[in-house]
Amino acid sequence: MTSKQIDLIIKSWERISHEPQLIQKFYDKLFEIAPETRVYFQGDIAKQSEKFAYTLGFVAGNIERMDKIKKDIEELGRIHSKLLIKEEEYSYLKEALLITIDEALDGGDNTETIQAWDHVLTYISDLMINVSRGDKNKKKTFFSKIFST
Structure with a gap:
């Protein structure tokens, strides 16, 4: 990323992060674009909204150090993989978020x-x-087969 792109992300997040309905507008847009994603949000959407807002803030706050948070992002990928999020659903999320921003x-x-x-x-x-x-694609080891449930 260029320094200008980094600056644009930081400044835009500072402008919009305090908008009370930002995350709700995002979810509304996501469900409009991809209604099938609603199945992932059967629980408390307010709690999920809080986590998503925190994640966006975390990314914007560390945008100059993306290499340092790579492992955190990968862990988020593992969590979403366990939730059976489909690859194409990432593009829906991105589209909804870009429109919302x-x-x-x-x-x-x-x-x-x-x-x-x-x-x-x-x-x-x-x-x-x-x-x-x-x-x-990882080959399951003996112990991972026994202890993963």
Whole structure:
């Protein structure tokens, strides 16, 4: 990522992170784009919304150190893999989030900012998908067969 892209993400997150309905608007957009994803949110959506907002803040706050949080992102991929999130659903999430961010920025030409977010979200989803693929392709060991349930 370029320093300009990093700056755009930091500044845009500072602008929109305090919008009270940001995450709800994201979920509304996600369910509009991909209604089938609603099955992943059978529990308390407020709790999930909190986690998602925290994750976005974590990414924006560490955008200059993406290499340092790579393992955290990979772990998030493992968690989502266990939830049986499909690869194509990452693109739905990205699309919904980019639209939500663009609408939250409300005004002006946000093209470069949205491209910066697209770049980082693609990086994150690629990491999560790749770790998920790797975990699925790992040969089960004797102990992993016994102790995984």
